Amino acid sequence: MATRDLGRLAKRVKAHRLELYPSRLAAAQAAGISKDTWFRIEEGQEVREATYAKVDRALGWITGSCLSVAEGLEPLLADSQNGTSALPTRASRPMTADALKRAAFEAARAKLPNAPIGDIDAFGDELVEVLRKTGQLANGD
Secondary structure, eight states: OOOOOHHHHHHHHHHHHHHHOSSHHHHHHHHTSOHHHHHHHHTTOOOOHHHHHHHHHHHTBOTTHHHHHHTTBOOOBOOTTTSOOOOOOBSSSOOOHHHHHHHHHHHHHHHOTTSOHHHHHHHHHHHHHHHHHTTSSOTTO
16 A cells, blocks of 8 residues: 555645635535544544545545545546546556556455455456556556
8 A cells, every 4th residue: 555645635635625615614514524633634644534535525526535645646526417537647647557456456355355365466467458458558557
């Protein structure tokens, strides 16, 4: 798992909150958390993962965006019309094959906790190969 940059997350949450809400209290109420908890996030302090999901919803991001921002990705805006969003992008560089494999592994472990690790690794390798064959991932990545 990538190291979390809670300072980066704090800046993004605060900037987006200022676009949507008149105060931390209003944002916290929309998220269903205390203003002190919202303050902790904007100050770069860790909170429970379930709390980040509440902040995601209050900011109009899909669940998991706060954690993605803390790991260097951009937040994904929820599409209120069909519940989908665009694919995540890195601000400065495209996703590498290793990062893609890691993401596939983490997603599979979360959804299929009893799956053998070897099968999950093989899935990640196959995903990278399929994306390379379709031109969605460069061969050098």
